[in-house]
Amino acid sequence: MVVGAGHAGLAASRFLTERSIDHVVLERGEVANSWRRERWDSLRLLTPNWLSRLPGQHYDGPDPDGYMAMGEVVEFIERFAHAVRAPVRTGTDVTSVRPAAGGYHVRTSRGELHCRSVVLAGGACNLATVPAFAAAVPSSVAQLTPLTYRGPAQLPDGGALVVGASATGVQLAAELRRSGRPVILAVGEHVRLPRVYRGRDVLWWMHESGVWDQRHDEVDDLDRARRLPSPQLVGTPGRETLDLNALTALGVELVGRWAAVRETSALFSGGLRNVCALADLKMNRLLAAFDEWARESGREAEAGPPERFPPTVPPASTRLRLDLAGGEIGSIVWATGFRPDYRWLDVPVLDAKGRLRHDGGVVDAPGMYALGLPMMRRRRSSFINGIEDDARAVIGHLVAGLR
Numbered sequence: 001m002v003v004g005a006g007h008a009g010l011a012a013s014r015f016l017t018e019r020s021i022d023h024v025v026l027e028r029g030e031v032a033n034s035w036r037r038e039r040w041d042s043l044r045l046l047t048p049n050w051l052s053r054l055p056g057q058h059y060d061g062p063d064p065d066g067y068m069a070m071g072e073v074v075e076f077i078e079r080f081a082h083a084v085r086a087p088v089r090t091g092t093d094v095t096s097v098r099p100a101a102g103g104y105h106v107r108t109s110r111g112e113l114h115c116r117s118v119v120l121a122g123g124a125c126n127l128a129t130v131p132a133f134a135a136a137v138p139s140s141v142a143q144l145t146p147l148t149y150r151g152p153a154q155l156p157d158g159g160a161l162v163v164g165a166s167a168t169g170v171q172l173a174a175e176l177r178r179s180g181r182p183v184i185l186a187v188g189e190h191v192r193l194p195r196v197y198r199g200r201d202v203l204w205w206m207h208e209s210g211v212w213d214q215r216h217d218e219v220d221d222l223d224r225a226r227r228l229p230s231p232q233l234v235g236t237p238g239r240e241t242l243d244l245n246a247l248t249a250l251g252v253e254l255v256g257r258w259a260a261v262r263e264t265s266a267l268f269s270g271g272l273r274n275v276c277a278l279a280d281l282k283m284n285r286l287l288a289a290f291d292e293w294a295r296e297s298g299r300e301a302e303a304g305p306p307e308r309f310p311p312t313v314p315p316a317s318t319r320l321r322l323d324l325a326g327g328e329i330g331s332i333v334w335a336t337g338f339r340p341d342y343r344w345l346d347v348p349v350l351d352a353k354g355r356l357r358h359d360g361g362v363v364d365a366p367g368m369y370a371l372g373l374p375m376m377r378r379r380r381s382s383f384i385n386g387i388e389d390d391a392r393a394v395i396g397h398l399v400a401g402l403r
């Protein structure tokens with residue numbers, strides 16, 4: 001039994017069918033439900049179209065260097081579900097999975113079933129991670145997450161405080177600022193990247209140089225690699241870079257990491273300059289590694305000359321406190337990360353922090369597997385283009401186990 005009909009669950013189904021394994025894909029909504037219901041209206045993929053690949057299906061439209069809007073992503077995944085004839089039962093919410101003789105007992109909103117193996121493909125971004133101090137924010141301020149935010153018109157009047165400067169936070173800060181509101185962005189640790197490097201999409205470099213293929217058993221600190229923030233990237237027709245300098249130019253006010261709430265005030269860290277310097281350093285190291293790869297692999301001619309980008313220029317001084325009850329801010333958007341929802345999983349496979357215990361997708365329980373988690377087997381595991389190798393390997397394990 002496969003939980004979830006996103007691209008990961010469907011890819012699992014494709015390989016199960018190839019190996020003649022009887023199975024069903026249970027989906028609480030529709031195929032590609034997360035892309036239909038849990039993303040904001042203006043979102044486009046940050047991966048270019050030529051990188052949108054599923055087993056046996058590549059992007060074949062007129063704009064390989066473009067970035068899909070949500071409707072196109074849904075269509076792409078639906079097309080895949082049809083092509084692989086995935087046995088999806090939509091409108092079927094899995095409410096409990098627990099061990100039973102010879103496998104697992106599964107309860108759903110539409111009845112019960114027994115299976116020998118379970119593939120967890122319910123997604124890595126079902127819940128928004130919000131710090132505990134959000135509970136202390138005055139009730140006059142509206143609070144949203146990327147799962148509830150659709151567009152600027154939804155927010156009450158007044159300024160917006162966006163928390164988190166990874167892909168989601170920088171995109172929402174820019175969109176809110178362009179809608180005419182004052183926007184403050186609280187910036188913690190982040191990953192700065194140019195959209196285009198030496199004339200090539202920066203993800204071309206990640207893909208071709210092998211950075212994205214680094215395996216889970218090759219990295220020094222796997223726990224940290226799995227929690228790395230998403231890069232500051234946006235997919236726009238003009239392939240613009242959306243880093244902190246770009247946001248400052250738009251008129252977004254940058255402050256440090258939001259550390260606490262005291263009485264009615266948000267308290268921000270004074271360390272913005274340091275996190276910016278660290279992000280610049282890491283970006284330059286990565287670009288130097290790309291240069292070295294191009295030189296050593298004889299691929300120089302495929303890109304323009306090496307470039308370096310101006311350092312991030314944080315404000316000369318940042319405010320350390322903001323009165324949330326003073327009327328300056330009408331809403332807060334928490335772009336502080338996502339996590340999977342395992343509340344329905346009655347199997348002891350979570351660690352003390354609620355994370356799934358698995359080794360490259362082989363979960364720490366007989367016959368249980370996972371797909372689609374960050375850095376699950378490789379750096380590209382949580383992206384659409386990373387599913388083929390992961391699903392093939394994980395289903396290979398599953399089949400070997402059954403036999």
Ligand SMILES: Cc1cc2nc3c(=O)[nH]c(=O)nc-3n(C[C@H](O)[C@H](O)[C@H](O)COP(=O)(O)OP(=O)(O)OC[C@H]3O[C@@H](n4cnc5c(N)ncnc54)[C@H](O)[C@@H]3O)c2cc1C
Pocket residue numbers: 003004005006007008009026027028029030031032033034035039044045046047092093094095121122123124125126146168338344371372373382383384385
């Ligand atoms: C904001 C955002 C932007 C992203 N941008 C990109 C990008 O540009 N490029 C890229 O390659 N990747 C991107 N990703 C990452 C990744 O591709 C998506 O998260 C993708 O949706 C993951 O696919 P999945 O199949 O693992 O999970 P999902 O697409 O989330 O599919 C899981 C499915 O399981 C269902 N489900 C969950 N729980 C249950 C249950 N208990 N019972 C039944 N059904 C259940 C859900 O309804 C859903 O349909 C982005 C992610 C986010 C959050």
